[in-house]
Every structure is written in structure tokens, then in C-alpha cells.
Amino acid sequence: MSASYDFGSLIGYVGPVVLLLAIFVFIRVSGMIRYIPNSRIGIVEKLWSGRGSLKSGIIALRGEAGYQPEIRRGGFHFFGSPFTYRIHRADLVSVPQNTIAYVYACDGQTLDATQTLASNAVASDFHDVRAFLTNGGQKGLQRKILREGLHAINLAQFIVLTAERDYALSIGGNQQKMLDEMRGDIESRDGFAPLVISASDDQIGIVTIHDGPSLPSGEIIAPEVGTDATRPETFHNGFQDPEKFLKAGGFRGRQLQVLTEGTYYLNRLFSTVEQVNKTIVPVGFAGVVVSYTGPAGDDLTADSYKHGQLVAKGCRGVLKDPLLPGKYSFNSFAGKVILVPTTSFMLKWVRGEVGGHKLDENLAEISLITKDAFETGLPLSVVIHIDYTKAPEVIQRFGDVQKLVEQTLDPMVSSYFKNSGQTQTLLQLLQRRSEIQDVATQDMKTKFERYSLELQEVMIGTPRSLDGDQSIERILDQLRQREVAREQVETYRSQQEAAIGEKALNETRAIAAQQAALTASKIAIEVAQNQGSAKVELAKRTAEETVLTAQAERQRKTLDGEGEAARVKAVGDATASATKAQVDAYGGAQFRLTEMVLTRFAEAAERGHLQLVPQIQVGSAGGSGGQDQGMLGALMGLMLKSGVVDGLGAKPTQAE
Numbered sequence: 001m002s003a004s005y006d007f008g009s010l011i012g013y014v015g016p017v018v019l020l021l022a023i024f025v026f027i028r029v030s031g032m033i034r035y036i037p038n039s040r041i042g043i044v045e046k047l048w049s050g051r052g053s054l055k056s057g058i059i060a061l062r063g064e065a066g067y068q069p070e071i072r073r074g075g076f077h078f079f080g081s082p083f084t085y086r087i088h089r090a091d092l093v094s095v096p097q098n099t100i101a102y103v104y105a106c107d108g109q110t111l112d113a114t115q116t117l118a119s120n121a122v123a124s125d126f127h128d129v130r131a132f133l134t135n136g137g138q139k140g141l142q143r144k145i146l147r148e149g150l151h152a153i154n155l156a157q158f159i160v161l162t163a164e165r166d167y168a169l170s171i172g173g174n175q176q177k178m179l180d181e182m183r184g185d186i187e188s189r190d191g192f193a194p195l196v197i198s199a200s201d202d203q204i205g206i207v208t209i210h211d212g213p214s215l216p217s218g219e220i221i222a223p224e225v226g227t228d229a230t231r232p233e234t235f236h237n238g239f240q241d242p243e244k245f246l247k248a249g250g251f252r253g254r255q256l257q258v259l260t261e262g263t264y265y266l267n268r269l270f271s272t273v274e275q276v277n278k279t280i281v282p283v284g285f286a287g288v289v290v291s292y293t294g295p296a297g298d299d300l301t302a303d304s305y306k307h308g309q310l311v312a313k314g315c316r317g318v319l320k321d322p323l324l325p326g327k328y329s330f331n332s333f334a335g336k337v338i339l340v341p342t343t344s345f346m347l348k349w350v351r352g353e354v355g356g357h358k359l360d361e362n363l364a365e366i367s368l369i370t371k372d373a374f375e376t377g378l379p380l381s382v383v384i385h386i387d388y389t390k391a392p393e394v395i396q397r398f399g400d401v402q403k404l405v406e407q408t409l410d411p412m413v414s415s416y417f418k419n420s421g422q423t424q425t426l427l428q429l430l431q432r433r434s435e436i437q438d439v440a441t442q443d444m445k446t447k448f449e450r451y452s453l454e455l456q457e458v459m460i461g462t463p464r465s466l467d468g469d470q471s472i473e474r475i476l477d478q479l480r481q482r483e484v485a486r487e488q489v490e491t492y493r494s495q496q497e498a499a500i501g502e503k504a505l506n507e508t509r510a511i512a513a514q515q516a517a518l519t520a521s522k523i524a525i526e527v528a529q530n531q532g533s534a535k536v537e538l539a540k541r542t543a544e545e546t547v548l549t550a551q552a553e554r555q556r557k558t559l560d561g562e563g564e565a566a567r568v569k570a571v572g573d574a575t576a577s578a579t580k581a582q583v584d585a586y587g588g589a590q591f592r593l594t595e596m597v598l599t600r601f602a603e604a605a606e607r608g609h610l611q612l613v614p615q616i617q618v619g620s621a622g623g624s625g626g627q628d629q630g631m632l633g634a635l636m637g638l639m640l641k642s643g644v645v646d647g648l649g650a651k652p653t654q655a656e
Contacts, residue, residue: 032078033077034072034076034079034087035077036072036077037089038073040074040092041071041072041073041089041091041153041154042071042072042077042088043068043072043087043090043154043156043169044067044085044086044087045067045068045088046060046064046065046067046068047065047084047085047086048083049064051063051065054066057107057133058106058107058156058157059156061134067157067169069129069130088156090155091167092150092151093146093150093151093153094151095147095149095150095151095162096148096162097148098148098194099148099192099193099194100146100163100191100192100193100265100267101145101147101151101162101163101192102141102142102145102160102161102186102191102269103141103142103144103146104140104142104160104182105118105132105137105138105140105142105158106156107133107139108133108139108140109138111139114214115138116210116270117140117141117143117211117242117267118137118139118140118141119143120137120142120144120243121246122135123135123136123137126142126146126153126158127151127152129154129157129158132157133157141182143211143242143267144243144267145267159175189268191267191268194266195264195266195273196263197259197261197264197275202327203275203277203278204259204260204277205260205264205273205274206255206274206275206276206331206332207255207258207273208254208271209222209245209251209255209270209271210269210270210271210272211242211246211252211270212245212246212250212251213251213252214251214252215251215253220292220293221253221255221256221292222251222252222253222255223251224255225249225250226247226250233247235248236248238264238266239266239270239271240264242270254333258330259273260329276332278327278328278330279332279337281324281325281327281339282339284341284343285342286323286324286339286340286342286386286391287337287340288318288319288322288323288339288340288391289318289322289337290317290318290338290395291311291314291316291318291319292334292336293316293334294314294315295314295315295316296317297311301320301393309396318395318396321392322340323337324388338395338400340388340394341357341401342391344383344384344385345383345384345385346360346381346384347381347382347384347409348360348363348379348380348381349366349378349380349381349410350364350365350379350381350461351365359402360405362406363405363406363410365377365380366413366417366418368418368421369418370421370422370424370429371423371425371428372425372426374426374471376421376426376429376463376464376466376472377463377466378417378421378429378460378461378463379461379463380460381458382409382458382459383455384448384455385454385456386401386452386454390452394453397452404451412447413444416443416444420439424436426463426475430462430463430475430476437457441455441458444458
């Protein structure tokens with residue numbers, strides 16, 4: 001009895017345990033309770049349903065048998081219906097930092113015939129499968145991309161391709177092949193990494209869109225759209241939002257808008273980027289833009305310009321405004337920039353010589369025949385300037401500067417100098433080069449202005465002989481001999497001048513040797529000259545003083561003489577009056593004269609103690625009478641002759 005009690009007790013304990021185990025096994029096998037780690041997700045597959053199976057697609061939105069849109073996150077999950085659900089555990093989708101993940105939708109609406117990628121304009125949430133499918137999400141590769149981070153995504157609906165691995169619920173043979181093809185396409189475009197345009201590379205990105213409406217007929221570049229940041233509904237921010245780009249009216253194909261420096265997260269299956277160098281217009285050049293896109297613009301040139309249209313920016317054709325020196329984010333697929341030198345440049349018509357711009361690499365000497373029938377090659381250089389405002393006209397007319405030089409300037413310049421050479425002899429070409437240059441510069445300026453060019457200078461080189469011709473060398477040799485002869489003459493003249501100079505130098509040296517003596521003698525001469533000048537000056541002053549004194553003395557004497565004369569005259573007049581009275585008293589002038597003579601004689605005899613009766617008497621006939629007797633006799637004779645005696649009352653006889 002005790003044994004049966006123990007067995008019954010054991011059965012009492014084992015029964016519940018077995019029941020519990022049976023229940024656990026049943027729940028486990030039936031899938032009613034499932035545990036999902038927090039690092040993973042649970043994808044629910046409904047094995048059977050009263051609603052039947054799916055008629056299309058793989059996601060059961062209405063409770064049908066199949067993959068359910070909702071996923072289960074970490075923890076225990078209870079399912080009420082046994083043997084109804086199967087849970088597929090899957091990893092969270094991990095997108096590494098600075099990478100991009102691409103999404104492939106396994107269910108949804110079919111793409112349009114013109115679509116490349118599935119639209120996400122409305123259905124864009126990959127975390128909510130029900131909303132995605134309900135809103136009309138499309139199957140296939142999606143336009144929207146996944147950025148870095150962990151994503152809980154239903155891998156039954158979406159396959160995610162990251163840089164490291166592919167995330168899918170199950171990968172079979174055909175599915176693996178499809179994923180490999182997609183991955184290869186993405187990797188060939190470096191699509192798992194964002195686009196980085198470095199500032200140090202001086203590059204820009206030319207974008208080609210692979211989805212959306214096609215370009216209109218005749219267009220090769222899609223216009224810029226969605227670039228206004230103030231309109232967020234269409235601003236795609238550098239093609240990073242494909243749906244906004246398409247909403248703004250974007251077209252597939254190569255885009256006019258370019259990407260500049262920065263990082264761009266682009267779906268490389270939607271847009272590919274080709275990096276090209278920036279357009280650089282160096283200093284000394286102008287960039288003439290030939291646009292391949294845009295509407296036909298109005299002609300901005302004058303009426304006299306008949307070589308095509310110049311249009312405004314944004315139009316198709318040659319733009320009127322050129323690019324000035326600098327760097328430009330210019331889309332080289334949408335147009336062309338032709339560099340036109342704006343600094344003065346030289347074109348050389350010289351074989352083997354090329355200017356800095358290499359525009360004259362096909363030019364050679366101009367062959368001409370002179371007036372005296374010499375055939376020669378004329379080297380020539382021409383300095384030209386192109387105004388940057390006229391650079392578009394030059395390109396519109398000639399296409400580029402190289403064609404301008406070879407197809408226009410070369411024939412024009414050659415023709416001018418051929419014609420000019422026929423009017424000059426070879427010797428004139430050699431000797432009148434400067435004059436010919438000046439005339440050519442003036443004549444050709446007008447011709448160059450017709451082509452929107454500015455001619456600054458023409459420079460002519462020495463004519464060269466043709467191969468095998470020595471005529472120019474002989475003429476040059478003659479000119480050299482002639483010049484040598486002239487130089488010899490000049491040398492002789494210089495030697496003569498040198499001899500004269502040497503003579504002058506010797507004289508100068510001799511003078512320098514005697515400089516002290518010359519200086520002393522010069523000073524002595526100057527002293528003598530100064531003394532002489534002083535004497536002359538003194539003599540002049542003395543003479544002037546003498547003259548003044550003589551003039552004063554003469555004036556004084558004149559005055560004294562005039563006074564004395566007046567006095568004498570007065571005295572004379574008085575004496576004359578008295579004398580006249582005396583004469584009259586004496587009986588006449590003769591008697592008065594006789595009296596005066598005798599009176600004077602008597603006075604003289606008295607003063608001189610003269611003896612009136614001489615001691616010795618000499619006769620006139622040789623006797624002993626003396627001189628006194630003769631004098632007395634003479635005096636008496638005079639008195640007798642004058643009639644004095646008669647005045648005394650005696651009458652001379654005839655004998656006397």
C-alpha cells in the first residue's frame with residue numbers, strides 16, 4: 001500500500017510537469033510565442049489564413065497568407081493562432097558612416113515604361129511597408145537612398161545594398177545574380193560613397209540624369225531647374241533630392257547646372273557625375289563663349305555688322321559679353337570658351353620662329369620681286385591688339401584667332417608687301433626700311449580695323465636671298481665695303497682731330513707748367529692796367545679840372561679885360577679928349593706929336609744919362625763926328641721932315 005501511494009504521488013507530480021512540458025512544446029512548435037533579440041528584427045510570415053493566399057505580390061496587406069507588412073522588434077511576442085505564423089529573424093540594416101545604401105522594393109506597383117527608378121514622390125518611407133504599398137509605392141530600385149545609421153526594415157519587402165553587404169530575407173540563385181549585377185553597376189559609379197569635389201582640385205561636376213522625361217527634340221543640354229532655395233518644394237539642392245528635381249521640371253540627360261566644391265549624397269543610379277577642370281581665363285585673354293543651349297536670342301550687334309548674331313547670356317550662339325580673366329564653373333558640354341589674346345601680340349612671318357601664342361607657326365617670309373627684278377624673301381613682324389569688347393566679333397567672323405591669322409591676315413599682309421616691293425629696288429628695301437615700315441603701318445591700320453583689329457606696328461627685317469641666289473649677299477658686301485671706306489675716312493678725320501687735340505693738350509701742359517709765372521705776369525698786367533687806369537682816370541680828372549679852371553680863368557680874364565678895356569677906353573677917351581684939346585691948343589696934331597717925342601726923348605735921356613752933346617764928334621763926310629751926332633741928326637731930320645720946326649716958327653729951306 002505504501003508503494004502504490006508513492007507511485008500515485010509521483011504520478012501526481014509528473015503529470016503537471018509533463019503537461020507543462022507538453023504545453024511548452026506545443027507553444028514552441030506552434031509558434032505562438034517568439035523571442036526576438038533587440039539587435040535583430042522579426043519578419044512575420046503567415047502560413048495559412050481564412051482569407052486565402054495572395055493573388056499578387058508578396059506582402060499580405062489584408063491578412064492573407066504570406067509575408068506580413070509589420071515587423072517585430074526585440075522581446076517576446078505572442079501569437080494567438082497556433083501553427084499560423086513563422087518568424088524570420090534578420091539583422092538591422094546598418095549603413096556605415098559616410099556611405100550610401102540603395103533600396104530595392106520587391107513588391108509594389110510596376111514602373112512606367114519611361115521610368116528607370118521607382119518614384120518616391122508619395123511612398124518614401126521604407127520603415128512602414130503598409131504605408132509604402134498603400135500609397136502606391138513602386139517595385140524595383142528606388143530613387144530615394146538610405147543614409148548612415150541602423151534601420152529596422154522589412155527585408156521581405158525591401159532588399160538593401162550597402163557598401164559592406166546585402167540585406168535580404170533570403171537570397172537564392174537568381175536573386176543573388178540580380179544583386180550582383182546591381183552592386184556591380186553601383187560600384188562602377190562609386191555609388192556607395194558620397195560625391196566629394198575638393199576645392200584644391202579646381203574641378204566641377206557635370207551631372208547626367210538617367211531618369212525623368214526626355215529632352216525636347218533639338219536640345220542637347222537640360223536647362224537649370226530647382227535652383228531657388230527660397231522654394232523648398234522644388235529645391236533639389238544639387239540633385240540630392242530626385243523627386244524635387246523632377247517636380248521642378250527637370251529632364252533626363254546632361255544638365256546645364258554644375259556641381260561645385262562640396263559633398264553630395266547622390267543616387268548614382270539616378271545621376272552620374274563627371275568631374276572636369278574649371279575654365280580658366282588667364283590674364284591677358286578674354287573668353288568668348290559659344291553657347292550650345294538656350295533659346296535663339298535677339299541680335300545685339302549694330303546694323304552694319306553682317307557676320308552673324310551676337311546674343312545675350314542664356315541664349316544660344318556667340319555671347320556678346322566675354323569672360324574676363326578668372327576661374328569659372330563653366331559647363332564645357334553646354335558651350336565652348338575660346339580664348340582671345342587681349343594683350344599686344346606679335347605675328348612673325350619668319351620661317352622657324354614662333355611667337356608666344358603660336359598663332360604664326362605656319363607663317364614664313366613673304367616672297368616678292370623688287371623693282372630691279374631681284375627675287376627675295378622679306379621677314380616681317382606685325383604687332384596686333386584685340387580689344388576685349390570686340391573679341392566676340394572676331395570669333396563670330398572667323399571662328400578662332402588661328403583662322404583669322406592664316407586665312408585673312410596672311411594673305412592680306414603678303415599681298416600688300418608684294419605690291420609695295422614692286423615699287424622699290426633691292427637697295428631701297430635695304431636702306432629705306434624705316435620709311436617703308438612707317439608707311440606700311442599707316443596704310444594697313446585701316447585694313448585691320450575692318451576686321452575689328454588694332455594694328456600697332458609693322459617691323460621689316462632684312463630681305464633674304466632665295467635658295468641658290470647670292471645677289472643680296474653681293475650687294476650687302478658692296479655696301480659693307482662702302483661703309484668700310486666711309487669709316488676709314490672718318491678714322492682719318494678722327495686721327496686728324498686727335499692730332500689737333502694732342503697739340504692743344506701739349507700747349508695746355510706747357511701752359512700748366514708755367515702757370516705760376518703766367519699767373520704772376522697776369523696779376524702784374526692787371527696791376528699795371530689798374531694803375532694805368534688809375535692814372536688815366538687821374539689825368540682825366542686833372543684835365544677836367546684844368547679845363548674847368550681855364551674856363552673860369554678865361555671867364556675871369558674876359559670879365560677883367562672887358563672891365564680894363566672899359567677903363568682904358570674911358571681913360572683913352574679922356575686922354576684923347578685932353579690930347580685933342582692940347583693938340584688943338586698947340587695948333588695941330590703934328591705939333592703935339594713932336595712935343596711928346598721930345599718929352600719922351602728928354603725923359604729917356606734923363607733916365608739913361610745920355611749925353612745930348614757927344615764928347616767925340618764924327619763928321620758925316622768921314623770927319624771926327626760920332627754916333628750921337630748921327631742920331632741927333634736923324635732926329636732933327638725927322639722933326640724937320642715932319643714939320644715940327646715949322647711949328648716952332650722956322651721954315652725949312654729947299655737946301656735943307
